[in-house]
Structure formats: structure tokens, C-alpha cells
Amino acid sequence: MAGCRRLSGAGLREVLGPAQGLLFDCDGVLWAGERAVPGAPELLERLRRSGKATLFVSNNSCRSVAELERRFSRLGFRGVRAEQVFSSALCSALFLRQRLLGNGGSDGGPGRVFVLGGEGLRGEVRDAGLRLAGEGELGSGDAEPVRAVLVGYDDQFTFAKLAQACGYLRDPQCLLVATDPDPWHPLSDGQRTPGTGSLTAAVETASGRKALVVGKPNTYMFDCIVERFGVDPSRTLMVGDRLETDILFGKNCGLSTILTLTGVSRLEEAQAYMASDSAAAKDLVPNYYVDSIADLIPGLDE
Amino acid sequence: MAAAGGGRRCRRLEGEAARAVLGAAEALLFDCDGVLWRGEAAVAGAAEALGRLAAAGKRLCYVTNNSSRTRGAYTEKLRRLGFPPAEPRHVFGSAYCAARYLRQALPPGAAAYVLGSAALGAELEAAGVPHLGPGPAALPGPAPADWARAPLDPAVRAVLVGFDEHFSYAKLCQALRYLQRGGGAGCLLVGTNRDHRLPLEGGAAIPGTGCLVKAVETAAEREAFIVGKPNRYMFDCVVSEFNIDPARTIMVGDRLDTDILMGNNCGLTTLLTLTGVTTLEEVQGHQESDCPARQSLVPDYYVDSIADLLPALGD
Numbered sequence: 118m119a120g121c122r123r124l125s126g127a128g129l130r131e132v133l134g135p136a137q138g139l140l141f142d143c144d145g146v147l148w149a150g151e152r153a154v155p156g157a158p159e160l161l162e163r164l165r166r167s168g169k170a171t172l173f174v175s176n177n178s179c180r181s182v183a184e185l186e187r188r189f190s191r192l193g194f195r196g197v198r199a200e201q202v203f204s205s206a207l208c209s210a211l212f213l214r215q216r217l218l219g220n221g222g223s224d225g226g227p228g229r230v231f232v233l234g235g236e237g238l239r240g241e242v243r244d245a246g247l248r249l250a251g252e253g254e255l256g257s258g259d260a261e262p263v264r265a266v267l268v269g270y271d272d273q274f275t276f277a278k279l280a281q282a283c284g285y286l287r288d289p290q291c292l293l294v295a296t297d298p299d300p301w302h303p304l305s306d307g308q309r310t311p312g313t314g315s316l317t318a319a320v321e322t323a324s325g326r327k328a329l330v331v332g333k334p335n336t337y338m339f340d341c342i343v344e345r346f347g348v349d350p351s352r353t354l355m356v357g358d359r360l361e362t363d364i365l366f367g368k369n370c371g372l373s374t375i376l377t378l379t380g381v382s383r384l385e386e387a388q389a390y391m392a393s394d395s396a397a398a399k400d401l402v403p404n405y406y407v408d409s410i411a412d413l414i415p416g417l418d419e
Numbered sequence: 420m421a422a423a424g425g426g427r428r429c430r431r432l433e434g435e436a437a438r439a440v441l442g443a444a445e446a447l448l449f450d451c452d453g454v455l456w457r458g459e460a461a462v463a464g465a466a467e468a469l470g471r472l473a474a475a476g477k478r479l480c481y482v483t484n485n486s487s488r489t490r491g492a493y494t495e496k497l498r499r500l501g502f503p504p505a506e507p508r509h510v511f512g513s514a515y516c517a518a519r520y521l522r523q524a525l526p527p528g529a530a531a532y533v534l535g536s537a538a539l540g541a542e543l544e545a546a547g548v549p550h551l552g553p554g555p556a557a558l559p560g561p562a563p564a565d566w567a568r569a570p571l572d573p574a575v576r577a578v579l580v581g582f583d584e585h586f587s588y589a590k591l592c593q594a595l596r597y598l599q600r601g602g603g604a605g606c607l608l609v610g611t612n613r614d615h616r617l618p619l620e621g622g623a624a625i626p627g628t629g630c631l632v633k634a635v636e637t638a639a640e641r642e643a644f645i646v647g648k649p650n651r652y653m654f655d656c657v658v659s660e661f662n663i664d665p666a667r668t669i670m671v672g673d674r675l676d677t678d679i680l681m682g683n684n685c686g687l688t689t690l691l692t693l694t695g696v697t698t699l700e701e702v703q704g705h706q707e708s709d710c711p712a713r714q715s716l717v718p719d720y721y722v723d724s725i726a727d728l729l730p731a732l733g734d
Contacts, residue, residue: 272563274588279626283616287623300637301595304567309599311591315638322615322633323626 119368121387124375124405129416132373132405137352138170140342140372142333143185144177145358145380146410150305153192154379156411161194163417171201172342174355176332176362178206178269178296178313181237181244200345205296205332206238208341209267210245212331216292217264218246228262231285233278233316234269238296242267250285265292268317268328279319286324293324297332299362303381333357334365356410360387360401368400376403377410427683429702432690432720437731440688440720445667446478448657448687450648451493452485453618453673453695454725456500462694464726466501471732473503480657481505482670484647484677486514486581486611486628487536489545508660513611513647514539514581516656518546520646521577524607530574531609532597534590534631535581539611549574556589566592571600577607580635580643582617582628591634598639608639612647614677618696648672649680654687671725673697675705675716682718689718692725 124132141147147157164171173185180188182199189197217227231250232239239249250263263285271278285291299312317328331337342348350371357363358380364387367374376387384406390398407413432440449455455465473479481493488496490507497505517539521531525548533539533552540553551572559569566589578594598606614627632643646652657663665686672678673695682689691697699721705713722728 272588274591276584276586276626276631279586279630283624283626300640304564306567308567309595309638310563310567311588311595311634311638315591315634316588318637319626319630319634322630325615 118391118399119374119402119404121376121384121391121402122405124407124416125412128405129413132354132375133169133413133416135352136169136354138172138348139164139354139356140172140174140367141410142357142359142363142380143173143175144302146356146377147173147189147194148192149379151192153194154409154411156409156414158193158195160410160414161197163414165196167417169417170346170348171197172203172346172348173197173201174203174333174338174342174366176205176297176299176313178204178209178332179235179237180204180206181240182207184237203338203341204241205338206234206241206269208338209238209269209294209296209331210241210247211341212329212337213242213247213265213267213292213294214245226261228264230265230267231263231282232267232269233271233274233282233320234267234296235271235273238267238269262288263291265294266320267294267296268313268320269296270313271316274316279323282320283323286320286326293320293326293328295328295330295332297362298330298334299332299359333362334369336366336369339366339370358382360390360403364403365401367403374403374405375413376406377408378406379409426714427689427717427719429691429706429717429719429721432722433727433731436720437728440669441472441728441731443667444477444669444688446480446661446663447472447669447671448480448482448654448682450672450674450678450695451481451483454671454692455481455502456496457694459500461500461502462724462726464724464729466503468725468728468732470503471729475732478661478663479503479505480509480511480661482511482648482653482657482678484513484612484614484628486512486517486647487538488512488514489538489541490515492538511653511656512542513653514542515546516653517579517581517609517611517646518542518548519656520609520644520652521548521579521607522546524609525576528574529576530572531577531579532572532575532594533579533581534583534586534594534635535579535611536583539579539581543579550579551575552590552593553583553585555585556587556593558589563588563592567596569593571596576605577609578635579609579611580628580632581611583631586631586634591638594635595638598635598641608635608641608643610635610643610645610647612677613645614647648674648677649684651681651685654681654685675701675718679718680716683715689720691718691721692723693721694724
């Protein structure tokens with residue numbers, strides 16, 4: 118079982134030295150709201166100069182990769198390219214493209230996707246070559262069937278949309294996919310806002326179906342990373358702030374994990390999982406932790 | 420009589436057995452949708468059957484998970500469809516029972532934030548429970564950041580989730596804020612029922628209250644207290660009003676996982692009618708299973724329709 122050891126001093130060099138690359142979660146790791154975590158931009162710059170690959174894997178399904186690229190720049194992170202960024206919005210679109218367009222799709226064409234989510238998510242689905250239900254239709258005559266319902270972060274979610282999703286899901290061939298399982302997200306004032314997980318629970322309950330969840334802790338986003346970059350898990354570190362998603366994702370993908378304490382999870386929670394008897398709890402324990410990712414800087418060469 | 424410790428046989432209720440079981444009963448509790456009526460159409464013969472039961476001096480009560488009607492609306496529907504006269508006190512809807520629960524569970528002056536219908540609001544009003552929330556969300560701005568800054572009512576000490584056609588992310592957001600306030604300890608989370616779907620004519624269905632309860636529970640990472648069947652709170656309300664004896668009471672319903680399960684758990688005799696959502700094959704599946712939880716879904720008796728009780732109630 119992972120030991121949840123503070124990473125500092127000589128330990129930093131021992132762990133960072135051999136690493137070829139690092140995967141970073143974004144919210145609560147690189148930034149909190151509109152503020153970069155102090156030292157985070159410098160860390161990424163130092164990693165680049167050390168020749169280590171940096172990739173970003175985020176469950177946030179609001180933003181398109183293009184928006185995220187602009188966000189990195191706006192918050193002071195230099196040189197981050199869109200191809201380094203794997204959001205659950207992008208990966209959900211890739212997943213749907215694979216299932217609906219790949220292998221020739223099903224008879225009758227790829228069909229449409231009913232998206233519960235914002236414009237960032239909708240854009241990624243369109244960019245993947247899929248058509249959205251409710252767009253460009255001339256009326257009930259243009260009846261390409263809806264072959265997937267995609268649940269993302271939808272701050273315009275309503276009972277009517279829930280009912281509409283259920284109508285499509287009466288067809289057992291229609292997929293139910295969720296961008297991520299997160300039950301809530303922190304706001305800068307310490308309050309919480311509901312996450313995709315809560316909306317997915319409503320759709321699952323109404324439809325009697327279980328959603329295929331693209332985001333962390335499931336490993337599909339890592340498959341997307343490997344396909345694009347050919348990463349070696351044994352030489353890659355996962356850095357995140359949420360035990361139930363980031364750290365479990367790392368464990369599931371065979372990566373060593375570092376918990377940073379600038380986000381959702383508290384050290385006490387990691388320690389409680391470590392003390393628990395349950396096997397499942399042990400998978401939520403990180404190998405290492407730091408107070409902030411800026412603490413990693415001394416582990417890199419000058 | 421109800422079989423002790425499971426092993427219920429789901430026998431067709433007819434002939435001598437029907438006469439004996441109905442004769443011994445002092446009270447009957449009826450679910451409504453799928454038992455007495457479907458939509459606006461009464462089940463043929465149901466009104467006569469209840470009329471004869473009433474004439475025989477049986478106490479009749481109506482126990483429904485539907486949270487979008489008041490007790491008054493139910494008595495009016497019973498009257499309209501020709502059932503024996505009923506007063507609101509005979510009707511135990513989940514809206515009314517949720518209001519009773521909150522009146523007893525909340526400190527004086529405390530309010531409830533409600534995801535629910537005007538009817539749920541009306542029952543809370545009648546019970547003297549201050550509340551806010553029914554209807555579309557009153558949004559102080561277009562974005563979630565605005566909603567999270569809207570002032571919270573300091574009196575709110577409970578979130579109540581019922582059937583809510585105005586359910587939205589904004590309301591879910593408000594519910595979560597109340598549940599999280601003060602570290603989460605001081606706010607109750609109550610749901611009227613967990614029904615997944617409300618069946619419509621023709622096989623379609625709309626999402627049920629259970630979906631909305633699950634959304635709130637998931638966001639808040641806690642479990643709601645559920646008022647409705649199969650939990651026993653609504654039965655406790657019936658007992659407190661009429662002092663019935665479970666051993667002499669029959670629960671009549673069309674759903675195994677709500678009506679029959681509650682009846683079995685409360686020690687009632689349970690009677691399944693097939694005019695609603697359940698088929699005999701489903702019951703047989705549970706009967707043949709080894710799983711004790713599935714066994715507790717099996718009723719003592721069944722009928723194709725409650726009109727089948729008429730011969731046993733003849734003079």
C-alpha cells in the first residue's frame with residue numbers, strides 16, 4: 118500500500134529524477150479559481166527545462182481544450198499547448214466518436230448525441246465529427262436517431278431535460294455516457310457547487326441504466342494520453358488534489374501518485390484511508406504528498 | 420393472516436379464503452394509482468368493492484407516495500370517481516406526511532427549503548411549517564457564481580425534496596448550500612419518496628422524485644430521510660391517526676418495492692393487485708430466489724383487480 122509520505126529534501130530528487138513525465142490535474146493543483154497557485158507556473162517552466170514531459174488531465178467538462186489553453190496563458194503558465202491538455206470534455210467526445218463513428222458505426226449512421234452540458238462540451242462533441250440532438254434539425258422529419266446521451270456539467274439542467282434524456286434512453290441501443298463522476302466542486306469562498314456526478318445520478322435513476330464514466334478515476338483518459346504520446350506508466354507521476362479521482366486514477370493506471378494540499382482533499386482524509394481496513398480505501402492513499410506543487414521545484418536541476 | 424418471517428405464498432385471493440381474510444380485517448390501506456384508478460379512469464368495479472367494504476364497517480385509508488397533490492385533492496378525486504366518501508384525514512400522501520415529519524423534527528420557527536410542487540408547499544403551510552422554494556428558482560444573476568452569492572435564509576434548517584417539475588441546477592445548488600451551511604450538521608435532508616418513474620399511459624414514463632432525491636444526496640454526500648413507502652413513516656402516521664392493529668389490517672397495492680414491502684415490514688397482510696405496474700412473473704421471480712431481500716417483496720395474496728373481491732363481499 119502507498120505510504121502517503123511527505124515529499125521533500127532528498128526524497129524529492131529520488132522521485133523526480135527518474136520521472137520522464139508528470140500528469141497534472143488542474144483545478145486545485147495549478148490554480149484555484151482565477152488565481153494560479155503561487156510557484157506553479159515556475160514549476161512547469163522548470164520541468165520543461167529539465168526535459169520532463171508535462172501533461173494535463175482534468176475532469177472539468179465545462180471548457181473546451183481551446184478555452185483551457187487560453188486559461189493557462191491568462192493565469193501565467195507559458196508555453197502550454199492544446200495537445201498537452203486532456204479534459205473530460207475532449208475525451209468524452211473522443212469516446213463517443215470511437216463508439217458511434219468507429220468500426221463503421223451501427224447500421225443507419227452514427228446518429229445524434231443529446232448533450233447535457235455547456236457550449237465548451239458541445240463544441241468538443243461537434244469537433245469530433247458528431248451531430249448534436251436539437252441542432253440543425255428541420256423538424257420531426259429529420260429523425261436521425263439519438264444514439265447517445267452525454268451528461269456533463271450542466272448548470273442549465275432542468276427536469277424537462279432529464280425527461281428528454283430518459284425518452285432517448287428507452288432505446289437500449291442508446292449509450293449513456295458521463296464526462297466525470299465528481300459529486301461537487303469547491304468554490305473560492307469554501308462553498309460547494311454540484312458536479313456532474315449528481316446530475317448523472319438523476320439520469321441513471323430515471324432510466325434504470327448505469328452511465329459509462331469517461332473521467333478519472335476511470336482510465337479512459339489515460340488511454341487517450343497513451344495513444345497520443347506513448348507514456349511509460351512506470352516513469353510517470355500523477356499529481357492531483359482529489360483522492361477519489363486523481364489518486365485512484367493514478368493507482369488504476371499504474372502511476373506513482375503525489376497529493377497536493379492546495380485543493381479538495383485534506384491530509385487527514387488520506388491518513389484515514391490509510392488506517393482503514395477496506396481494500397478499496399487503500400487504493401485512495403497517495404504515495405507522496407506536498408503542501409503545494411511549488412514544493413517540487415527544489416527536486417529539479419537548476 | 421400474514422405469514423411470520425417471510426415465506427409468503429402470493430396465493431390468489433378468492434372463494435372462502437377471500438371471505439375469511441376480508442372478514443377478519445378491520446382496516447384496509449389502499450395505494451391509489453394502479454389500484455383504484457389509472458390516470459382519470461377508475462378501475463372497473465373498484466368503487467363498488469370499496470363501497471361494500473365501507474358498508475361492512477371496515478376502516479378505509481389511502482396511502483400514496485405521490486407528493487404533488489394535497490389530501491384535499493385526493494378526497495376530491497375519490498369523490499369524482501365514485502368511491503365512498505372520504506375525508507382528508509383518511510388520506511396519507513407523502514406531501515402531507517413530509518409536512519407532519521418536519522413539523523415534529525424542526526425546532527420552532529425553523530423553515531424548510533423545498534424542491535417541490537405548490538401542493539407540497541400547501542401541505543407545509545397547513546402544518547404550520549415555514550418554507551421557501553416551490554416554483555422556478557428566483558435567480559439573482561445568470562451564472563452559478565451569482566447563485567452562490569445569493570443570500571441564504573437564516574431560518575432554513577431542512578431541505579425537502581419532492582416531485583418538482585421546476586427542478587434545475589440552480590435549485591440543486593441552493594439545496595447544497597443549505598445542507599453545507601454551518602458544516603452540514605444543522606440541516607435535515609428529507610425526501611418524500613424514492614419512486615424512479617411515474618408511468619404514463621402507453622408505456623412512457625416521466626422521471627420520479629427518486630431521481631431528484633438521488634441528485635441532492637450525491638452532491639451532498641449524505642442520505643435523505645425518506646417519508647414514503649416502503650419506509651414505515653407513513654404507516655406510523657396512519658396508526659397515530661386511527662390506532663389500527665397491523666394484525667387486522669390489509670395493505671393493497673400494485674408495486675412490490677413500495678406497497679408490498681412496506682406492508683410486509685409493518686406486519687400487515689399484503690394484497691397485490693395486477694391492475695398496475697407489477698406482473699405475476701415478477702413476483703414468481705422473487706419467490707423462487709434465495710435472497711431474503713427479494714423474498715420480502717412477495718405478497719400474501721394477489722388479485723387481477725380489486726373488483727375480484729366483490730363476490731366475497733356480497734350479501
